[in-house]
Amino acid sequence: MAPNGSEADDLRAGRRKAARYVVPVTVVGVAAATIGLVPALAASGDPDLPKITAQQLIEKIAKSDVEQLSGTVKISTDLGLPNLGGLESGLASGAMGGGDGSSADPASKLPELASGTHTLRVAADGEDRQKVSLIESAAEYSLIHNGEDVWGYDSKSNEVFHGTAADSGRKHRDEVPATPKDFADEALKSVDDTTSVKVDGTAQVAGRDAYRLVIEPKHASGTTVGAISIAVDAKTGLPLKFTLTPASGGAAVVDAGFTRIDFARPAASTFDFTPPKGAKVTEEKDAATHAGQGAERKAGPGRQFHEPGAQEKGLAEKGPEIIGKGWNSIAVFDTGTKGGIPSSAGKGEFGGFLDSLGDQVSGTFGKGTVFSTRLVNALITDNGKVYVGAVTKDTLVKAAGAGK
Known part of the structure; x- marks a missing residue:
């Protein structure tokens, strides 16, 4: 439920341009007067931190102004999906990318994060420079946003995807939740008067002192969500760890947390990218301008550029x-x-x-x-x-x- 009145204005004013990791800016619409916060205090646990209310901690997250950082994130996902082998990537590539697709297209990597444990290296320097690298066995996939350019590179296949940050044709296909903050923002948007929110002790994550914010449905009947725990950096307000446990119990459905984090500005070279010699480069143009074009063209020895055709027209897009x-x-x-x-x-x-x-x-x-x-x-x-x-x-x- 969105905040009302001057309190909402204060929260919006306090929200700075946080590091988004190729994820569009979203506003955390939360206010204590409208969500029925549980007034628990972080008075116990290790480390020993000053007391803080749930309302104050949520406001701290909303006002977090971290724009530069680098680090390593571990993500474990257990949705209980069947093992479909390579079918998931094939379906995603066909449905989202059309044509023969590219293994460097970010859409082809989304299914991989839906199961198992993955290690990501992340870096950010404001709104215009972010990088996420998925570390795989003997290979690496990187998604880089540098100014107007968005690059995806799959070292295993030596394929490159290139688009622009303003490419409306992708319709958020480059949104890959990569950090606890990405998950936390989505969770906080669900907070309303059906929700219990409390601060439940403290923790240390990646060597940082943190408060534990716990979000739970007030009435568990009907929902599959058990609880959401967010470890919030005591100094910066940046979520450092996100854990979602199901109502059915057992292992967490999603557990994403920093194992290392540094708030120094990354070197500018971190976000530089030039397609390797011999790599196949897929260019995605504005669908409105280049609809129906699927020609391949050469550009230099060993480099192939391919423009995928426009996606097949389906049902008119409308909200549910x-x-x-x-x-x-x-x-x-x-x-x-x-x-x-x-x-x-x-x-x-x-x-x-x-x-x-x-x-x-x-x-x-x-x-x-x-x-x-x-x-x-x-x-x-x-x-x-x-x-x-x-x-x-x-x-x-x-x-x-x-x-x-």
């Missing part, structure tokens, strides 16, 4: 309908396509594969299939509607029945 409240919110999309997902009856092996991943359900809405993870569930009905939320399977079925 939101039903429910707070942690039980569900996004509803009407695809306009009847028949649900392809079934194994007459739709080939792929349809049968999809059937095996989901649970068949029925209700007053008719029939459908629920696809589940440990956090997010999605119901695709045979009448063309899709219900998605961090809610249980039963909650989705009831919502579809009420909406029909």
Whole structure:
């Protein structure tokens, strides 16, 4: 729930241009008067820090003005997804990139962060220079934003992706959550009167003293979210660690934290990039200007430039309908396509594969299939509607029945 009145103005005024790591600026809309904060104090734990209320800590995050840093982030994700081998990257590349795609396109790397443990090196120098490197076995993938240029480089395939920061055609495809702050900003946007927020002790993260901010649904019924813990740097207000545990218990769904951090300005050369000799470079132009163009051209010995064709036109883009409240919110999309997902009856092996991943359900809405993870569930009905939320399977079925 967004803040009101002068308090909202104060929070917005206090919010500086924080390091975004190729993530567009978002405003943390939080105020104590509107979210029912639990007035717990950080009075115990190690290290020993001055007392602070949850309201004060949230304001500290909102006013954080860190613009220069470098460090290492460890991200572990356990959504409970099946092991699909290379299928995820193929689907993402085909759906998001079109054509033959490029392994250097940031869209091809998103599925990799959806499971397992990964190490990232990050660096930032204001709004115009950021770098994120995904360290892989005997290889590295880097995403670099330097001024107007955005570069992606996959050392394993020796492929390069090049676009511009103002390229509206990508529609946020370069948003790769890379730091605890990225995750924390999204979590804080969910804080409203259905939420309990408290400061629960202190911690040390990457050698820094930090407060622990805990966000929990007040009423757990229906949601898959158990709790969110954010370690906030006591000096700068920068989130250093983010942990999301599911209501079902067990390992964290997402655990992202700095293992090393330095607030000194990175060397300017950190953000320099020149495509290596022999690399295949994929150029992405403004879709409105270059729609339908997919020509390949040569530019120097061994270098190929490829302009992917415009993505196929699908349904008109429109926002979903939101039903429910707070942690039980569900996004509803009407695809306009009847028949649900392809079934194994007459739709080939792929349809049968999809059937095996989901649970068949029925209700007053008719029939459908629920696809589940440990956090997010999605119901695709045979009448063309899709219900998605961090809610249980039963909650989705009831919502579809009420909406029909």
